[in-house]
Amino acid sequence: MRVEIWSDIACPWCYVGKARFEKALAAFPHHDEVEVVHRSFELDPGRAKDDIGPVIPMLAKKYGMSEAQAQAAEDNLGAQATAEGLVYRTRDRDHGNTFDMHRLLHFAKEHGRQGELIQALYEANFAEEASVFTGDERLVALAAAVGLDADAARKVLADPTAYADEVRADEREAAQLGATGVPFFVIDRKYGVSGAQPADVFTQALTQAWGERSPLTLIDQSAGEACGPDGCAVPQS
């Protein structure tokens, strides 16, 4: 079974939802047979790469609220993150464009380190004091810390076209699947879970999807030439 998770590093509910999903997955009896793939989704794709600033004034402006109200909302979010056992800094976080992080996540996927890198990026963005938006070298260090080659990661970041198509393809697919926000979880392209639902909703989704796996429909009932334990079909000359 395969679970695809569309998310953005700048999305607090993605950080929280991932923890809730992973809690459900760890307790799921067939978790060894579940593959998790991370897909790209940018909350703020139009934001300039150098347009980086603190989260609270950005939130206040976006929602037309005071900075005190924005800070209260962020504090509430932090409390929900803490309840999931996550570290969440409610002060002095930055906001910015995450396109390069998504490109780097596709590079990491090619090298079998996507799960490790996305967790490192979330922690860097939500739990650590140093901003994750300070440029390529910060991202290179995070990539290297999860076992990726630093020089190769640096080259990916320096070339804005590297893995750009892969990010855009994920985003197109999110739209096709009807996802308007993240996190968005898709099981075997059949079941969806929208948002940072409680762990028991993920448990229900995994259980339902597992139980309702349908038998394959064979496209051509006449089996083509094949090999099996008793040998191979012998071609007719």
Next chain:
Amino acid sequence: MRVEIWSDIACPWCYVGKARFEKALAAFPHHDEVEVVHRSFELDPGRAKDDIGPVIPMLAKKYGMSEAQAQAAEDNLGAQATAEGLVYRTRDRDHGNTFDMHRLLHFAKEHGRQGELIQALYEANFAEEASVFTGDERLVALAAAVGLDADAARKVLADPTAYADEVRADEREAAQLGATGVPFFVIDRKYGVSGAQPADVFTQALTQAWGERSPLTLIDQSAGEACGPDGCAVPQS
């Protein structure tokens, strides 16, 4: 869309079927959105690792035919492979246990080189004069040639438990999906194609699966807390 292909390196129809599938895939309009994953299936899992020998006498014994008849069958198979543009040696090929190759393919998958390695293994087994069953160093060289780290590949081969669970898990899944022979193609865990069917059957399968992609069933209609282009849900304290 995702296509999983169960196959064995020792399976001539897998080599031929892969070429036919790839011909269909290359012409499929949405091929950029198709991910291909290779899954393990051993034709001869009980065969001892050191039980290596020429294909023709093995075939003759297995089917109770003369070696001349076995050679004629192999020649016919070679003709079908040639018709697909493949090089296929019909003389002096060896047969043996492929478990180590499957373990190595799972290692390659973790490093994003599975597609390259399986093609290299097929060519080594069916097109090249040197046997692919001569031991670890031959496989290490093939792994290195597709960009994998030679020392890491050597360690995987030297440890019979490395990636063994992954191979067994693929084989269990094949049985669960009803595959009794290979190649066996599965699209989005919904449609199956059994055997080395003609390219147009794969075209039909891809087209049908693409057209019938069903909308997702949302497990919980009440969306959980999420972030979208207009911002994040503000938690209620």
